[in-house]
Amino acid sequence: RYKFWVLVLTFLCYTSYHLSRKPLSVVKNVLGQNCTGTPHATVTDQNVDSEAHCAWAPFDGVNADQLLGTLDSAFLFAYAAGMFIRTSSEKGVFTILVLLKCMPFIDFCTIPWEISRPILSYPLGPAKSLVPSAKSLSTTSSISSYALFVVEIGLLCNIDSKPINEESLKDNNRVCVCVCDQVIFFHCSGPVAERVNLRYFLSLGMIFSGIFTYMFGIARNFRIHVFSYYLFIQVLAGFFQSTGWPGVVTCVGNWYGRKKRGLIFGVWNSHTSLGNILGSLIAGIFLDMDWGLSFIIPGVIIAVGGFLVFLTLVPTPEEVGCEDPDYHDDKGVRVNKHSFVNSSAMASERDEESHVADGDEEPLLPGTEAMGTRTMSSLASFTASREKAISFTDALKIPGVAEFSLCLFFAKLVSYTFLYWLPRYIKDKAHFSNTLSAYVSTLFDVGGIFGGITAGFVSDMSQMSASVCTTMLFLAGHLMFIYDRFGSVSIGVNVSLLVLMGFLVNGPYSLITTAVSAELGTHHSLRGNSRALATVTSIIDGTGSVGAAIGPLLAGLITKTGWDKVFYMLIASDICAMFFLVRLVKKEVRVWWISRRARY
Incomplete structure (x- = not known):
């Protein structure tokens, strides 16, 4: 029951994280809408606070998109910095x-x-x-x-x-x-998530995230028109939002073993898309009535969730006397913590290491020994050593971490550009209302839910995570071009292409940030070091978050030259993401070909 509750609670927890960061993308259509032809369009000192005024200062000028893009990037850069908090x-x-x-x-x-x-x-x-x-x-x-x-x-x-x-x-x-x-x-x-009780870490992060989301919303009630206020709030909100991902991934990784991890994480990671959907729907309800409530309500929700986490979260099985999930290393020795191998990108590593003499084997981290030669007398010292949190440079030495981190940089750039600018794009291109644009944009995340589940399932079946990501990225690039050209033909075409695009764009992003991160963080070269998962997760998602910060900023700058230029930038980013997985794909294909020939 603890195991199931941790899965449900972390799902709800990260759903609320994404729910609270989504409103800005929806409210952009009100904050910086085009006032041309709108009643009370003239901006004066008398009507800047008027309920009837069509835009909200300071986002009512010609540089509105640039200012809004800066807010997105301030949040995401602070988020990325927070991922490496020490x-x-x-x-x-x-x-x-x-x-x-x-x-x-x-x-x-x-x-x-x-x-x-x-x-x-x-x-x-x-x-x-x-x-x-x-x-x-x-x-x-x-x-x-x-x-x-x-x-x-x-x-x-x-x-x-x-x-x-x-x-x-x-x-x-x-x-x-x-x-x-x-x-x-x-x-x-030194990474915080490895060294603090995750119950405190997550609950405080959620409560403070709620406070700063709430503070953005009350700016409407207090008639705040100072850009630095919004920028400051976004920086602090992004900083505390970074507590979510390392915390929830580590909690789930502590409770669940390797079997069908890709599928489990694929289903579980739908919290990202579900949070985006709920955030869009809640923000859309209050959009034309009182945009401040579009922030206040999500802020209250995540803060309440923080109290729930504080009261009920059990981060590790040891805290309640439960046995750890059973893991076995590549030599067949049972270890009670994460020591499984990323069977996709690292399968070839095991194949290559099998040709090395036992005397030549060297563990990746200093102070560890070959598992095959470990005796019962050495297990005590091994258990103590594996509790030492690894350094940033040691984590980067894990095979696959650098490649997947750089891939996620560009994959998340694409995903978060859609996250923050899709409602604005739909309104400008399809000429929908503010509320309808917010609702239609949720279909991108609906497709993302199925994309993440499918990517995890196929990865489990094929044991080829890098190849799955590359295939979906390749198809996503083509579909983005088609959507930009034909998405505004009709609402039916828009909806269909939007779901497919969400499926292909969010699938690789979901797979890398969950199953791949968890498996790399428990790589066999760590010799059962259970403290590495949060560090590896932070490196991969932190690198991706830098890309996520750059994407919306570039979109805000490029939109004035045309939305087609924005899509060209996104397609180029997809190509770069595929490029960084080429080496891992070659290894996976080679291993698949050798195993296929061995069967016949």
Whole structure:
């Protein structure tokens, strides 16, 4: 029952993540709609806040698409940066800085600090709050100018927590914060998801994601027309949204074995498309009535989901006394954690290693030994060593990680360009209403659900993940060209092509971010290291998220030259994604051909 509940809860969890990030793509049609021929089209100081005004400042100018594209990219770049968030010391102390800026920027680094009493208590360690004193702030700015909270949370049970002071804030090993043009960048060292309790990690990420989604929506009620406010909210929302993917993939990977993992993840990963669909429908309901509610409602939903995760999530079987899924390595030795091999891209690796003498075998990571020579006396030390989280460079050495990461860069660029710009494209090309454009765009995600399931099933059957991705990417490129040319002929043609395009575009993206990431993160070369999954997932999805950030930004810049140029950019991206899988496809085909000849 725990196993099933984890699958359901993580499904609902990540559905709410995507549900809360979707509204902006729908609301774009209202924020920056073309005012030509619309009543109250003239923008003046008197009517900029008017309910009847056709667009919303500052998105009512000729550069509306560029500004909206910047918001998309701010969110996604922060998301990508968050995927590589690190713990800030060897003892496992993670520092989070949240700066809520209400007044013009001042150099807060010069402000003296004082320590307040501990205000939080976590089972995993102590927590302290650091706030600027009222006296020190009064010399530089009013207290109302800033709400600044620094929380240091001990992530290990026996941490010798040292007091935080002005000197410790300057220590780059503890925290490095850069504030530039009202954008905050966070940098620490070592993946967080491997080192913290995933229940806290996910629940806090969901709650803060909900808060910042809510804050975007209330901008309408408070008549906020400052672009920097929206940019700032998007950066923080993207940062906290990055907690979702490494967390949910690791939880599911902890509970489910290798058997039919591609199919399981294919079905489970439909949460992405389902979240997009629900986000579009909810935003569409309030679009013409009150676009602020298009953000407020999803923000409340994900925050409530965060409380549910905090109360009910069981991240690992060990926490409730359940046995780990049974895994066996390539030598036949049973291991109680993820040690299975990516049988598609890595099948040839095993074939090549079989020709190497046992004395010449070297494990990928230092401190590990060949599984075939392990004795019962060495299992204890092996178990301890596999709990050490791997480094970024060690994860990159895993065969297939670099190729699939670069492939996902371009595949996610295509997928997220559709995610953020499809409703706008449908309205401009097919001349549908705002609400109808939002509803029709959901069919892309309907196709994506079936695409992800089909890709996972075919990958399980063929054991050729790279070949499955390449085939779907090849067909998707051709279909995008057809959709741009004939999609506006009729609503029936538009709907049919949209479903097929979602099937082919989201299939590879779904397969790489789920089953492939999970299998690479538990590659046999790690010798059962159970802490690698979140790191590999973060590398692959983080690299993809950089592409996801670039795609909508480029689309916003290119749209002024014509939508056909946007589609040419997407087709070129698909070609690049296929290029990075060529080596893996060749290996898979070679292994398939050898096995076929062996059968006959």
